[in-house]
Amino acid sequence: MNGVHDMGGMHGMGPVQQERNEPVFHERWEGRVFALNRAVGSWGKWSIDASRHQKELIPPAEYFRISYYEKFLVGMIELLVNSGLVTRAEIASGKPARGSKKLSPPLTVDKVPLLVANGVPASRSTPVAPKFRVGQRVRARNINPTGHTRLPRYARGKLGTVERDHGVFVFPDTNAHFLGENPQHVYSVRFASRELWGAQAGPQDAVYVNLWDDHLEPA
Amino acid sequence: MDNARRGFMKAALTAAGAASSSVYAAAQAGGQGQALPSDTALRVKSLESLLVEKGLVDRKAVDALIDTYEHKIGPRNGARVVARAWVDSAYKQRLLTNADAALAELGFGGLQGEHMVVVENSPSLHNLVVCTLCSCYPWPVLGLPPVWYKSAPYRSRSVIDPRGVLRELGVDLPAEVEVRVWDSTAELRYMVLPERPAATETLDEEQLAALVTRDSMIGTAKIAAPAARGRS
Numbered sequence: 001m002n003g004v005h006d007m008g009g010m011h012g013m014g015p016v017q018q019e020r021n022e023p024v025f026h027e028r029w030e031g032r033v034f035a036l037n038r039a040v041g042s043w044g045k046w047s048i049d050a051s052r053h054q055k056e057l058i059p060p061a062e063y064f065r066i067s068y069y070e071k072f073l074v075g076m077i078e079l080l081v082n083s084g085l086v087t088r089a090e091i092a093s094g095k096p097a098r099g100s101k102k103l104s105p106p107l108t109v110d111k112v113p114l115l116v117a118n119g120v121p122a123s124r125s126t127p128v129a130p131k132f133r134v135g136q137r138v139r140a141r142n143i144n145p146t147g148h149t150r151l152p153r154y155a156r157g158k159l160g161t162v163e164r165d166h167g168v169f170v171f172p173d174t175n176a177h178f179l180g181e182n183p184q185h186v187y188s189v190r191f192a193s194r195e196l197w198g199a200q201a202g203p204q205d206a207v208y209v210n211l212w213d214d215h216l217e218p219a
Numbered sequence: 220m221d222n223a224r225r226g227f228m229k230a231a232l233t234a235a236g237a238a239s240s241s242v243y244a245a246a247q248a249g250g251q252g253q254a255l256p257s258d259t260a261l262r263v264k265s266l267e268s269l270l271v272e273k274g275l276v277d278r279k280a281v282d283a284l285i286d287t288y289e290h291k292i293g294p295r296n297g298a299r300v301v302a303r304a305w306v307d308s309a310y311k312q313r314l315l316t317n318a319d320a321a322l323a324e325l326g327f328g329g330l331q332g333e334h335m336v337v338v339e340n341s342p343s344l345h346n347l348v349v350c351t352l353c354s355c356y357p358w359p360v361l362g363l364p365p366v367w368y369k370s371a372p373y374r375s376r377s378v379i380d381p382r383g384v385l386r387e388l389g390v391d392l393p394a395e396v397e398v399r400v401w402d403s404t405a406e407l408r409y410m411v412l413p414e415r416p417a418a419t420e421t422l423d424e425e426q427l428a429a430l431v432t433r434d435s436m437i438g439t440a441k442i443a444a445p446a447a448r449g450r451s
Binding site: 005006007008009010011013014015016017018019022024025026027028029031032033034035036038039040043048052055064068070073077085086090091094095096100102103104105107108109111112113115116117118119120121122123150151152154166169170172186188193196197201202204205206207208209210211212 | 257259260262263264265266267268269270272273274275276277279280281282283284285287288289292293328329330331332333334336349351352353354362363365366367369370371372373374375376378379381382384387388394395397398399400401402403404405406407434
């Protein structure tokens with residue numbers, strides 16, 4: 001979707017402000033939100049792609065007003081309700097509905113080290129042939145889907161070169177909408193900065209974007 | 220709250236979308252004394268107790284995850300990788316061609332670093348990592364991302380004006396240096412292998428690792444030679 005989350009190339013956002021000796025979390029609740037989000041994700045009711053898209057659906061003014069971990073909180077609550085794990089009434093009261101059965105969490109404390117060490121790989125061993133080869137000139141498709149896509153606006157319609165084939169991965173554009181993993185090749189595509197931004201860019205500079213087969217067409 | 224932090228908060232509240240937050244505003248309104256818990260803190264507390272009571276979440280698992288990213292996993296991991304690459308050219312080659320396997324040799328990998336790519340800076344090439352669409356960042360080697368990395372200014376500007384961003388952050392690159400910006404749009408996570416500073420021939424691997432900063436592995440900083448450190 002052409003949302004405000006797709007920020008590459010926008011103007012007017014001000015200087016980059018770095019904080020010295022920044023803590024990992026600024027408030028205790030930020031850590032709780034971070035970890036709760038990971039823990040409820042272990043139910044497998046939604047993918048990381050769906051979770052990213054949920055945050056993209058936050059209305060633009062709100063997206064800018066609230067902090068990073070507030071977006072996490074808003075997105076997590078929507079996913080919990082949409083997946084049926086909790087109801088809005090339960091969120092409002094903070095109490096389980098009367099008569100609801102107590103479940104067993106999939107992510108118990110003993111499984112945390114394994115989750116951290118192994119992660120949740122998005123690569124797939126599905127034998128899918130690549131549609132493009134390293135060195136090939138390609139054009140990022142000019143698409144404007146209303147749903148989730150990992151093809152940023154600034155690259156759409158632009159010419160680039162396939163620099164590396166990373167193998168087969170889940171396709172977020174369908175997976176975010178529970179429409180299947182649709183595994184396909186992911187590439188590093190090199191776009192000359194001048195192709196993206198015109199003469200203001202450095203003549204030898206480039207932006208590398210990871211794109212999937214379905215984002216590209218032969219140039 | 221010290222002055223530096225207060226200044227940062229103020230700046231964060233004025234910069235569009237940087238880290239502006241009703242929560243921080245509420246905390247500030249609490250003044251010098253004991254701040255009342257913010258609405259968000261209360262909402263999170265209520266949500267957590269609901270999730271625990273329903274058996275959806277193990278509270279000890281939540282504690283363990285926080286402890287992991289507050290205390291165990293952070294940029295010192297990446298610094299060890301960089302130092303090893305500086306002293307061992309065969310390791311460096313493995314790191315640049317198959318980062319996952321090379322990182323696993325040192326025990327690093329996993330969540331939000333399942334598929335890693337390491338890119339090398341040189342006198343003629345400078346790499347910079349960003350995630351314009353969200354906040355993708357290589358957790359196993361750098362920990363969780365700082366607020367500025369996730370902020371609108373960094374996400375919007377680093378692809379269209381990387382040299383301007385770098386200049387503001389103290390890295391002034393000559394025109395002849397090629398700048399490569401890596402936008403983390405897939406489940407591939409990028410780490411920059413910074414240039415080894417001059418006058419470090421006598422340092423051992425551990426001393427070298429101590430020189431490596433988080434920002435140098437994102438590409439927003441260079442590493443100063445030891446003699447120059449503290450003067451800049």
